[in-house]
Amino acid sequence: MRLYVLALFGAMVVCLGGAQADTLWFSGNNKLEGHVLRKTRENTNFKLIYGGNLVVENQDISRTETEPFVIYLLKRGDYYLEERKDSEQALKNYRDALKLKPDDPYITERIEWGVLSQ
Secondary structure, three states: OHHHHHHHHHHHHHHHOOOEEEEEEOHHHOEEEEEEEEEOOOEEEEEEOOOOEEEEEHHHOOEEEEEEHHHHHHHHHHHHHHOOOOHHHHHHHHHHHHHHOOOOHHHHHHHHHHHHOO
């Protein structure tokens, strides 16, 4: 039971506090935006902004840029609002970002933008 509680707490820390937004860069200035779920010596498991998962061989990645996880949530919200015209999913991502960074005026503006687009 104790091990289960510790594992659950560890998962919460990774999901909330330790998560990062990442950009994987490849040759020719090609890039993917999302966040790294898991990285081994051989490959990287990557969750894309639009929700798909991808496993990339590390030798194909030229560099990785890391940003706070709140940036991932904002980019994901923007994707859903602009590309998919799904304001509900966009608002969910914006509200999740606001939980990580309460009272941020930029995030609040994004939420208002999402509500207006409905």
